[in-house]
Amino acid sequence: MGLRLSPGEAATRGLITKSDAQEMERQARAGRNQIPIVKGMPQRETPPPPKAKLSLAAKQLSDKKREGNEIPQRRLFDAVRVHLPEAQWEREGLIPSRRYRADVFIPPNIILELDGYGFHKSKEAFQKDRLRSNIFTQHGFRVFRAFTKQCLDDTLLAELVELIVDAHRNPMSANVQ
Numbered sequence: 001m002g003l004r005l006s007p008g009e010a011a012t013r014g015l016i017t018k019s020d021a022q023e024m025e026r027q028a029r030a031g032r033n034q035i036p037i038v039k040g041m042p043q044r045e046t047p048p049p050p051k052a053k054l055s056l057a058a059k060q061l062s063d064k065k066r067e068g069n070e071i072p073q074r075r076l077f078d079a080v081r082v083h084l085p086e087a088q089w090e091r092e093g094l095i096p097s098r099r100y101r102a103d104v105f106i107p108p109n110i111i112l113e114l115d116g117y118g119f120h121k122s123k124e125a126f127q128k129d130r131l132r133s134n135i136f137t138q139h140g141f142r143v144f145r146a147f148t149k150q151c152l153d154d155t156l157l158a159e160l161v162e163l164i165v166d167a168h169r170n171p172m173s174a175n176v177q
Contacts, residue, residue: 072151073114077104079157080112083165095139100132102141110168111136111143114151142167 005013007021007028016024080087084106091105104112113133133143144164150156 072116072146072148073103075157076112076114076146076151076160079161080104080106080164083161084168094141095135098135100136102136106164106168109141110164111141112164113143113145114148115145116148 005015007016007024010016011018011021077087077089086107088105088107090101090103092099092101094100094102094105094111102111103114106112113129115129133145136143144160144167146160150160
């Protein structure tokens, strides 16, 4: 998963206006799951002081996000939608007894999950995510996991999209002998 902020949190941090946040929340309540990318979001004049020393990869990702406001999950979604326009953003309710949300859902049974470091830096979060993935699989979904760099690097993203499109067009078959 990538970094996710609620519209209210984004407004509090000065990334979007309060009226934009209210409109996004209104659309979400109305059942529209598409979250627009706000072009030209205001940037903080000075970045907040780092809480801890960032690894080189984390710093490069942070710099990349600031340069183009790219959200890895959005990039993956947009790339998949070129070939599979039926893809859905952050789909909920796929398993009636669970409150799980798929990062991207491609009917009838493909789920794309983005594994970002921010959400998996604790052992507990990592384990919960694996359980969630296994439950999706148990209910007949095909789960594809992506990592942040894979979504931000054009070559890696193209390879991933090719795998997903091929899986969508070719029902699963085990070639075990």
